[in-house]
Amino acid sequence: MKRFIVKRLGFAVISLFLLSLTIFVFVRVTGDPAVLLVEPGASAADLEAIRQQFGLDRPLWVQYGSFLAHLARGDLGQSFYYKTDVFELYLSRLPSSLLLAAVAMTFSLVIGIPTGVVAAVRVNGWWDSAGKVFALLGLSLPSFWVGLLMILFFSVYLGWLPSSGSGTVWHVLMPAFALGWYFAAAHMRLTRSSMLEVLGSEYVKLARLKGLPEALVIAKHALKNALIPVLTLAGINLVLMINVAVVVETVFAWPGIGRLLYEGIAFRDFPVVQAIVLLGGAMIVAVNLVVDVLYAVIDPRIRYER
Amino acid sequence: MNGSGPAAGSSRAAALTLAWRFASFRSEGFPVLPVLILGVLVLVAVFANVLAPHDPEVGALGDRFRPPAWQEGGTRDHLLGTDHLGRDVLSRLVFGARVSLVVGFMAVIFAGILGTALGILSGYLGGWVDQVIMRVTDAWLALPALTFAIFLAAIVGPSAMNIVIILAAVYWTRYARVIRGEVLSLKERDFVRLAIVAGCSKRTIMRRHILPNVVNSGIVLATLMLGVVIVTEASLSFLGVGVPPPKPAWGLMLADGKKGLMAGYWWLTVLPGTCIMLLVLSANLLGDWLRVKFDPQLRQL
Numbered sequence: 190m191k192r193f194i195v196k197r198l199g200f201a202v203i204s205l206f207l208l209s210l211t212i213f214v215f216v217r218v219t220g221d222p223a224v225l226l227v228e229p230g231a232s233a234a235d236l237e238a239i240r241q242q243f244g245l246d247r248p249l250w251v252q253y254g255s256f257l258a259h260l261a262r263g264d265l266g267q268s269f270y271y272k273t274d275v276f277e278l279y280l281s282r283l284p285s286s287l288l289l290a291a292v293a294m295t296f297s298l299v300i301g302i303p304t305g306v307v308a309a310v311r312v313n314g315w316w317d318s319a320g321k322v323f324a325l326l327g328l329s330l331p332s333f334w335v336g337l338l339m340i341l342f343f344s345v346y347l348g349w350l351p352s353s354g355s356g357t358v359w360h361v362l363m364p365a366f367a368l369g370w371y372f373a374a375a376h377m378r379l380t381r382s383s384m385l386e387v388l389g390s391e392y393v394k395l396a397r398l399k400g401l402p403e404a405l406v407i408a409k410h411a412l413k414n415a416l417i418p419v420l421t422l423a424g425i426n427l428v429l430m431i432n433v434a435v436v437v438e439t440v441f442a443w444p445g446i447g448r449l450l451y452e453g454i455a456f457r458d459f460p461v462v463q464a465i466v467l468l469g470g471a472m473i474v475a476v477n478l479v480v481d482v483l484y485a486v487i488d489p490r491i492r493y494e495r
Numbered sequence: 496m497n498g499s500g501p502a503a504g505s506s507r508a509a510a511l512t513l514a515w516r517f518a519s520f521r522s523e524g525f526p527v528l529p530v531l532i533l534g535v536l537v538l539v540a541v542f543a544n545v546l547a548p549h550d551p552e553v554g555a556l557g558d559r560f561r562p563p564a565w566q567e568g569g570t571r572d573h574l575l576g577t578d579h580l581g582r583d584v585l586s587r588l589v590f591g592a593r594v595s596l597v598v599g600f601m602a603v604i605f606a607g608i609l610g611t612a613l614g615i616l617s618g619y620l621g622g623w624v625d626q627v628i629m630r631v632t633d634a635w636l637a638l639p640a641l642t643f644a645i646f647l648a649a650i651v652g653p654s655a656m657n658i659v660i661i662l663a664a665v666y667w668t669r670y671a672r673v674i675r676g677e678v679l680s681l682k683e684r685d686f687v688r689l690a691i692v693a694g695c696s697k698r699t700i701m702r703r704h705i706l707p708n709v710v711n712s713g714i715v716l717a718t719l720m721l722g723v724v725i726v727t728e729a730s731l732s733f734l735g736v737g738v739p740p741p742k743p744a745w746g747l748m749l750a751d752g753k754k755g756l757m758a759g760y761w762w763l764t765v766l767p768g769t770c771i772m773l774l775v776l777s778a779n780l781l782g783d784w785l786r787v788k789f790d791p792q793l794r795q796l
Contacts, residue, residue, distance in 0.1 A: 200633075207634035216650060225650065329776040331726045333733060334768035337749065337756065345759050352757060432639040436730045440753070450642065454649055454736055466646040470638045477637070 193485050201478045208470045209260060212463060213253055225459040265467070266460035270452065275464040279446065283431075285355065286445035289368065289438070290430035292361050296369035297376050298423060302416070305380025309415075310407060312385060320377060327374020333436040336367035340440070353442035364441040368434055372426050379422055383415040421480060428476045432469040526784045529777035536774055540593040547586035548574070551743040554581030560755055563762050576762045579754050584762060587743035588770055594744045595774060598655060599725045602662035603717045606724075609663060610670025611706075611713050617671065618678025619701050629675070632668045640665050644727055648736035655738050658731060662724050670716055677709050711789050719782035722775040729771050745771050 216225065223239045240246050259265070265275040308320035343363065344352035351360050387393060388411050396410045397403075435447035442448065446465060453461035539546060558581035564574045575585040617628040635643075647661040681687060682705070690700050731737030732746030740747055745767040752763030 203630055204634045204637055207631055208637065211631075211634060211638075212646070215647065325776065325779065329722060329779050330772055331729055331768070331775075333730065334749065334764075334771065337753065337764045337768065340756055341759075341761055341764055345757060429639065433641055435641060435645065436733060439734060450645060451734060454645060454734060457649075459649065462646055462649045466638060466642050469642050470634075473637045473639065 190485070194482055197478055197481050197485075201474050204474045205471060208467065208474070209257060210253070212467055213256055216463070217249065217252075260467070265464040268458055268461050270456040270458045270461075275460050278449065278461065279464060279468060282444060282446045282449045285443065286431045286434065286438075286447065289361060289365055289434060289443055289445055290427055292365035293369035293372065293430055293434075294423060294427050296366055297372035297426075300369070300373040301376030302380050302419065305377040305419075306384055306407070306412060306415075308377070308381045309384030309388060317381075320381065324374040324378050327371055327377075330370070331436075332367050332371050333440050335370050336363065336437055336440040339363045339367060353440075355442075355444055360441075360443075364434075364437050364443050367440070368430060368437045372430065375426070376419060376423065380415065380419050383418050384411060387411045387415040421484075425473075425476055425480060428472050432472065526777075526780045529780040532773050532777040533781065536592050536777075537596060539589055540596045543590045543593045547583075547589040548572075549583035549586040551582065551586040551590040552741040554578070554583070556581050560758070560760050562760070575766060576760075578748070578751055578763055584748075584766060587748055588745070588766060590743040591745045591748060591767065591770065592774075594655065594738055594742060595725055595728065595771070598658055598662070598728050598738070598744075599721055599774075601659045602666070602724045602728070603720050605659060605663035606666040606720065607670055607713050607717045610667035611674050611709065613667070614671040614674025615678055615701050615705055615709065618675040619682055619697070619705060625675075628671065632671050635665075635668045636672075638665075640723075641727060641730055644731055645734065645736055648731055653736050653739045655742065658728060658737055661731075662727060665727075666720060666724060669720060670713065673712060673716060674709050677712055678705055681705055681708055715782065715785045715789055718778060718785050721778040721782070725771065725775055725778070 223236045223245055245252065263276050265279075267273070268275050268278055271278055304316075304320050304323065308317045311317055339350075340352045340363065343350040350363055351357075352363075354360055388407075393406060393411050396406045401410075431446060433447075434443075434445060435450045437443070438445050438447035439451045449461060450465045452458065453465065554577060558573065558577050559579060561570060561573050561577040561581075562568050563576045563584075564571050566576075573583050573585070575583075575588065577583055578587070613628050613632075617625045644661050644665050647664060648657070651657045651661070687700060687704055690704050695703070728737055728744070729746030729749070732744045733750045735750065737746055738744035740751075748767040749764060752760070752767065755763050
């Protein structure tokens with residue numbers, strides 16, 4: 190067990206190292222990093238000063254070393270626009286993103302799990318077909334377009350919900366639905382296939398033979414076990430939601446990390462953009478590590494693999 | 496399972512399944528409608544200059560925010576209305592098809608070539624080459640695709656060609672993973688062993704014996720990726736780091752359309768989005784069909 194964790198941890202560290210190397214190399218290879226590090230419209234003398242200040246005249250491997258050293262200390266640079274530490278800026282936006290992701294996740298599970306269960310119980314029936322259409326639409330409609338359509342319908346025509354901003358319960362509904370929509374389809378598909386597998390198992394047959402009512406078999410015996418992979422995916426998706434909400438947050442002017450990324454682009458605030466992509470990658474590496482280790486704790490077969 | 500007329504239920508289900516198969520399209524049947532939609536979009540893109548009634552990038556400010564022809568205030572000159580600069584929406588949609596398809600196809604092909612090549616090298620050569628390529632693939636897969644694309648776009652600046660390169664750089668990893676897996680099983684097969692015995696070089700084996708056997712999977716994957724790539728392109732354009740204005744890209748049109756959204760100018764939001772949806776939906780349905788038809792190994796994907 191200990192060996193397994195150490196090995197997985199090693200992989201995660203390698204991934205993080207390659208992530209930072211990727212970001213570093215891209216910035217250096219695709220042009221003059223000094224241009225990205227000065228505010229737009231800087232003079233040639235300013236550029237030269239920046240090169241000196243950030244040590245861009247040193248050999249590449251020295252630069253990479255200092256880049257890593259800064260990262261290790263949690264120093265991701267200064268925002269040009271806000272004139273503050275990028276990491277603090279990130280942390281200040283994180284609660285909004287978490288709230289949005291939590292509500293979106295609730296939507297996606299409340300929609301995805303019941304429809305998935307019904308599709309599996311009535312496999313190849315009407316509900317299953319309807320579910321297929323729903324999943325297809327969920328995976329094909331861009332979430333920001335769903336958001337725009339909702340604004341048009343609920344804010345402009347009906348006047349029920351605020352079109353942008355944050356602060357009240359009503360503000361979070363539309364962005365959360367637009368964000369959760371895609372994930373609802375994914376959760377529905379996994380619930381369906383997972384339920385189908387469990388419904389064909391021996392212990393569900395036994396429960397039926399015992400004469401338990403079908404509803405009880407489905408709710409108590411089948412669903413509980415079928416939910417394990419769904420909840421695992423939901424855990425990973427929660428982290429993903431924080432990192433892919435940029436378009437939805439832009440549509441609804443929701444003050445989360447995605448909106449910060451958009452501002453980073455709009456104001457040419459490069460340190461912000463770089464920090465968000467680095468932290469996003471790091472978060473996903475971390476959650477994958479946690480999931481791997483948890484699975485190994487639950488299922489010994491994984492531990493002894495290879 | 497339920498007592499109340501299973502026969503009635505199943506016949507209704509059968510009718511619906513039939514309807515689903517016809518209108519939509521999948522199962523064993525050839526996906527007629529999606530292919531038709533894709534075909535029409537390709538034709539529209541090719542003949543955009545002939546089909547578009549106006550210049551997509553020039554408008555008359557006097558004609559701002561005109562609704563589609565059938566609404567009050569609309570004119571037959573602008574069938575689908577005009578945007579905030581008085582540009583003809585229909586013309587922009589028509590030329591937008593060209594932008595979306597060219598960017599989409601090129602990105603998918605570039606990513607496919609890069610990913611397939613690296614997947615073959617990784618799977619066939621094994622050893623440290625495999626380790627390096629797979630660790631890089633893992634690291635790149637950890638980056639959220641859209642955020643990674645935005646980051647790259649922020650470095651290299653917006654242009655249609657840059658978007659193609661960025662999308663290829665972000666999405667090649669999907670191909671590399673799948674192709675490597677296929678190569679691992681292919682290289683244990685007899686025809687590869689015989690080629691080794693016959694004295695073929697590694698290069699020849701990879702090119703002549705392995706590559707032709709993974710092309711199918713590559714094409715299926717490419718079709719499935721087309722939808723993903725087009726949504727990403729639209730998102731980047733929407734955020735202002737994709738195809739630069741005044742070019743008529745659908746994502747860009749949605750960003751412009753937001754300016755008239757609160758005033759209820761629905762056509763600027765509904766129409767470009769519908770085009771994206773039709774294209775992505777068709778690509779996904781065709782990809783699904785191809786997957787089931789040609790590549791049993793990918794069915795679990």
